[in-house]
Amino acid sequence: MIPAAFDYYRPTKMDDVIALLKEHGDDARVMAGGHSLIPMMKLRMAEIPHLIDLQAIDGLNEISIKDGQITIGAMVTQHDLINHAGLEAAAPILREAALQIADPQVRYMGTVGGNVANGDPGNDMPGLMQCLDATFALVGPGGERSVAARDFYEAAYMTAREDEEVLTSVSIPVPQGGYAYEKQKRKIGDYATAAAAVQIVKEDGKCTAASIAMTNLSDTPIYSADAGAALVGTAVDAAALTAAKAAMLGDIDPTEDNRGPVAFKKHVAGVILARAIERAWSRA
Amino acid sequence: MSKKMHIKLNVNGKDEEFLAEPRELLIYTLRERLNITGPHIGCETSHCGACTVTIDGKSVKSCTMFAAQADGKEITTIEGIGTPDSLHPLQEAFKEHHGLQCGYCTPGMITRATKLLEENPNPSEEDIRFGMAGNLCRCTGYQNIVKSILAAAAEMNAAKEAAE
Numbered sequence: 483m484i485p486a487a488f489d490y491y492r493p494t495k496m497d498d499v500i501a502l503l504k505e506h507g508d509d510a511r512v513m514a515g516g517h518s519l520i521p522m523m524k525l526r527m528a529e530i531p532h533l534i535d536l537q538a539i540d541g542l543n544e545i546s547i548k549d550g551q552i553t554i555g556a557m558v559t560q561h562d563l564i565n566h567a568g569l570e571a572a573a574p575i576l577r578e579a580a581l582q583i584a585d586p587q588v589r590y591m592g593t594v595g596g597n598v599a600n601g602d603p604g605n606d607m608p609g610l611m612q613c614l615d616a617t618f619a620l621v622g623p624g625g626e627r628s629v630a631a632r633d634f635y636e637a638a639y640m641t642a643r644e645d646e647e648v649l650t651s652v653s654i655p656v657p658q659g660g661y662a663y664e665k666q667k668r669k670i671g672d673y674a675t676a677a678a679a680v681q682i683v684k685e686d687g688k689c690t691a692a693s694i695a696m697t698n699l700s701d702t703p704i705y706s707a708d709a710g711a712a713l714v715g716t717a718v719d720a721a722a723l724t725a726a727k728a729a730m731l732g733d734i735d736p737t738e739d740n741r742g743p744v745a746f747k748k749h750v751a752g753v754i755l756a757r758a759i760e761r762a763w764s765r766a
Numbered sequence: 767m768s769k770k771m772h773i774k775l776n777v778n779g780k781d782e783e784f785l786a787e788p789r790e791l792l793i794y795t796l797r798e799r800l801n802i803t804g805p806h807i808g809c810e811t812s813h814c815g816a817c818t819v820t821i822d823g824k825s826v827k828s829c830t831m832f833a834a835q836a837d838g839k840e841i842t843t844i845e846g847i848g849t850p851d852s853l854h855p856l857q858e859a860f861k862e863h864h865g866l867q868c869g870y871c872t873p874g875m876i877t878r879a880t881k882l883l884e885e886n887p888n889p890s891e892e893d894i895r896f897g898m899a900g901n902l903c904r905c906t907g908y909q910n911i912v913k914s915i916l917a918a919a920a921e922m923n924a925a926k927e928a929a930e
Contacts, residue, residue: 487788489788517812520831535834587815587900588830670900
């Protein structure tokens with residue numbers, strides 16, 4: 483498999499990246515770990531005349547936790563996430579989710595930035611970031627701006643990022659309470675048939691806050707505010723679980739593919755969400 | 767055709783310099799340009815792990831990296847792990863415990879396992895199965911592959927203790 487020819491750039495300054503994007507427009511793409519883009523280039527489903535490798539840009543692979551805020555640079559890999567002791571303490575759901583992405587080799591290369599910016603509905607980080615109410619920092623010719631993860635995804639591979647912008651970091655308020663990232667997949671390395679990210683807060687035996695997002699069940703990740711709301715004020719009993727599942731099923735819109743027909747996907751989504759809620763509640 | 771690039775790699779301790787198109791995948795650089803044929807092409811779609819090499823301390827599928835990305839980096843392939851006269855403990859263990867049948871996946875398996883044991887010198891069977899999940903064996907000889915890695919870990923730990 484040989485991709486179409488391209489020019490390769492490895493700039494060391496973000497200004498140079500933006501200049502290349504301005505110069506070449508649609509013909510240029512930035513690359514982080516390349517483990518989504520290179521397979522597409524090899525299949526010639528993506529043709530990128532100007533490929534901009536971000537590996538030499540300073541400051542994109544840092545993780546900081548301060549003042550209740552976690553900031554993760556776009557070039558932080560899944561492997562880095564999994565092995566960061568501070569993150570494991572502050573937001574263990576990140577590690578739980580990252581361990582379910584792809585396989586060890588891919589996790590050494592696959593990045594948080596690539597995973598959230600790509601816009602592939604199969605990627606796990608977008609739903610997770612919606613659950614955690616993350617904010618994405620974008621740098622472009624006009625400076626920096628931020629977009630909420632819950633507003634970022636428009637359709638498959640279509641996001642709020644402009645062609646001349648680069649996603650540089652992800653910020654997350656330190657999550658509270660119990661957590662779970664539950665994923666059903668056919669084999670290691672597969673995308674989810676259904677996956678659920680859940681954060682849940684318990685006080686005096688009652689749920690006081692819950693955040694729920696689903697992966698690969700629509701052409702974007704789905705943050706289901708109604709599913710979370712169905713749990714609040716309850717003891718997360720069977721009735722509440724049923725209500726949350728029903729609310730979630732009202733928000734997703736799966737399509738038939740090689741992972742199964744629509745009815746099956748909805749069934750799996752319900753099972754996975756129930757498991758995620760139960761596990762998160764047990765940890766709350 | 768795009769412009770060729772001047773690329774420098776250090777492969778198994780040896781500096782290599784050449785001109786290549788940016789689209790050249792690292793596995794082809796290793797196999798066809800440098801005649802380092804230990805890393806194999808299995809699926810060529812980032813799944814099977816037969817092309818696994820170590821790059822700056824990471825296990826990487828070399829079918830999913832351009833040589834241009836690896837410019838300036840240190841690469842270790844199975845050829846840099848042991849010699850026929852002095853096998854690495856993993857190679858010895860694979861031989862001893864029948865950790866290979868056809869042998870096609872073995873260079874990738876052993877290269878990946880060196881990194882796994884470096885990060886986790888005392889893995890459980892489950893740790894090994896999870897840590898080796900990016901490498902497929904078409905002969906499905908996983909049982910003996912896991913056994914070999916467990917044996918190599920014990921051997922390496924015993925040797926380390928004896929040296930201390």
